[in-house]
Amino acid sequence: MLHSKLTQGLVCPACYTELDTAPTALTCKACPAAYPLRKGIPFFAEPPVRQGFDASFHEEAYGGTSARARFYNAVKQVITSEYSPHDTLNSFLASVPQNVVIVEFGSGARRIRPDVLNIDLFPTPNVDLVADIEHTPLASDSVDCVILDSVIEHVPNPAGVVDEVLRVLKPGGKLLCINPFLFPYHGYPAHYCNFTKDGIEQLLRRFGTVEVQTHQGPTSAIVNIISEYAGVVVGRENRTRYMIAKGALLALTFPLKFIDKLLVDRPESHRIASMLSTVAVK
Ligand SMILES: C[S@@+](CC[C@H](N)C(=O)[O-])C[C@H]1O[C@@H](n2cnc3c(N)ncnc32)[C@H](O)[C@@H]1O
Ligand SMILES: [Zn+2]
Numbered sequence: 001m002l003h004s005k006l007t008q009g010l011v012c013p014a015c016y017t018e019l020d021t022a023p024t025a026l027t028c029k030a031c032p033a034a035y036p037l038r039k040g041i042p043f044f045a046e047p048p049v050r051q052g053f054d055a056s057f058h059e060e061a062y063g064g065t066s067a068r069a070r071f072y073n074a075v076k077q078v079i080t081s082e083y084s085p086h087d088t089l090n091s092f093l094a095s096v097p098q099n100v101v102i103v104e105f106g107s108g109a110r111r112i113r114p115d116v117l118n119i120d121l122f123p124t125p126n127v128d129l130v131a132d133i134e135h136t137p138l139a140s141d142s143v144d145c146v147i148l149d150s151v152i153e154h155v156p157n158p159a160g161v162v163d164e165v166l167r168v169l170k171p172g173g174k175l176l177c178i179n180p181f182l183f184p185y186h187g188y189p190a191h192y193c194n195f196t197k198d199g200i201e202q203l204l205r206r207f208g209t210v211e212v213q214t215h216q217g218p219t220s221a222i223v224n225i226i227s228e229y230a231g232v233v234v235g236r237e238n239r240t241r242y243m244i245a246k247g248a249l250l251a252l253t254f255p256l257k258f259i260d261k262l263l264v265d266r267p268e269s270h271r272i273a274s275m276l277s278t279v280a281v282k
Contacts, residue, residue, distance in 0.1 A: 009142055013044050013135040026137075035137070038123070044131035047122045050189045079250055081216075081223040081274070083257040085264040088215050088277040089149060092176045100144035103168070105133040105161070106151030116147070121189075134160040138168040145169075149178040150275075152203075153193055162203055169282040175207065177278045181270070182221040184228040197270045200278050207280035214269040215277035217260030223253045224274060 010019050010026065017030035026035045026042050036043050060069045093113060096102060107118035111126045119136060120127045131137060133148075134157060146165045152158045165175050180194045195203065197212045204210045230249040235242025263269050270276060 009139050010042070010129075010137045011139050013131065013137045016140065019137070041123055041127065042129050042137070043123070044129065044135070044137050045121060047130065048189060050187075079247070079254055081220045081227065081250065081254055081257055083217075083220055083260060084215055084275075084277075085217065085261045086213065086215070086277075088178060088213075089147070089176070092147075092174075092279065096145055096174070101142065102145040102147065103138065103143050104147040104149070105136075105165070106148065106154065112147070134164055136164055136168060140167050141170050143168045143170065144173050146173070146175045148175065150180065152177060152179050152195070153191055154189070156190075156192055158193065158203055162206075166206060166282060171282055173282045175204070175278075175280045175282070177204070177280065178215050178275060179278075180275050181273050182218075182225070183274050184224055195276070197276060200276060204278060204280045207282055210278060210280045212270065212276055212278045214264045214273040214275075216274035217257075217264045217269055218272040218274070219259040219263065220257045220274035221272055223250065223257055226253060 011017060012019055012028035012031060012033050012035075014033045015028065015031045017028055019026040019035070020029055024037055026037065028034070060066055089112065093102075099115075101117070102113070102115065103117045103119060104112060105119055107116075107120050107127060109124040109126050111118060118126055118128045119131050119133060121130065121132055123130050129137065133151070134155065146169060148161070148165070152161060155161050169175065177200065179200060181196060183194060185191050200212055201210055227246045227249040231242040231246030234245035
């Protein structure tokens with residue numbers, strides 16, 4: 001079964017023509033492209049094979065596919081450097097009217113609200129369609145809001161993704177982009193870049209308005225960096241040692257992150273913020 005929001009309005013990402021629905025594929029009405037349906041999910045891209053230190057671990061943790069992954073995810077709810085004093089994502093969702101089209105680009109396995117359409121390169125649970133967010137099957141000017149949370153650093157061509165967001169958003173449509181700045185390397189499947197405030201403003205310069213604020217503050221950044229430092233010093237590419245060392249430092253230091261409530265609104269906080277968030281209006 002296709003997600004109900006998807007049965008109308010999808011286009012061929014190669015030529016932007018409407019698609020026909022056949023039992024096993026969506027086929028383009030204009031070009032020879034055909035996109036397979038697997039367990040009801042349309043695949044507009046073939047997920048790459050994940051490799052390396054981060055890949056297998058994140059695949060397991062993200063999919064919640066084993067007891068240890070579920071244990072890890074439960075512990076991570078509490079022992080984490082992540083803290084958003086402005087509760088950026090929920091505040092953004094609360095500001096958006098009901099019954100509009102919201103798409104999360106690079107959703108992973110989460111669904112932030114039942115009405116949000118999820119796109120990801122990997123068919124993890126909750127993904128409605130598998131596509132490369134640089135070439136989505138969404139019609140031009142058809143979407144009210146796009147969410148890019150912790151994703152822009154994972155694409156090799158961030159400007160191409162921004163072009164795609166600008167294409168699919170309606171005039172006046174909004175982008176929420178949350179990106180790391182002083183944040184350690186992490187895979188999913190690769191991690192290409194972090195952006196400063198100036199960098200993100202430059203990337204989103206073709207939007208009408210762009211407002212950047214600190215999403216996770218300087219103390220989160222320090223907690224992350226010393227935890228990662230412990231992992232690197234002790235771990236040396238042995239995942240178990242790495243996880244124990246990093247986890248121990250994190251467990252000792254994570255409550256410090258609440259100091260960021262006092263820092264997040266200082267104009268200078270972006271200089272050493274862990275993460276930034278930007279609302280941009282087309
Ligand atoms: C760090 S995770 C963030 C997931 C989710 N937005 C969150 O904040 O929990 C990055 C996600 O982007 C996805 N991703 C990376 N490159 C992508 C691409 N080119 N097209 C679609 N999804 C991509 C990854 O598969 C992964 O699920
Ligand atoms: Zn086509």
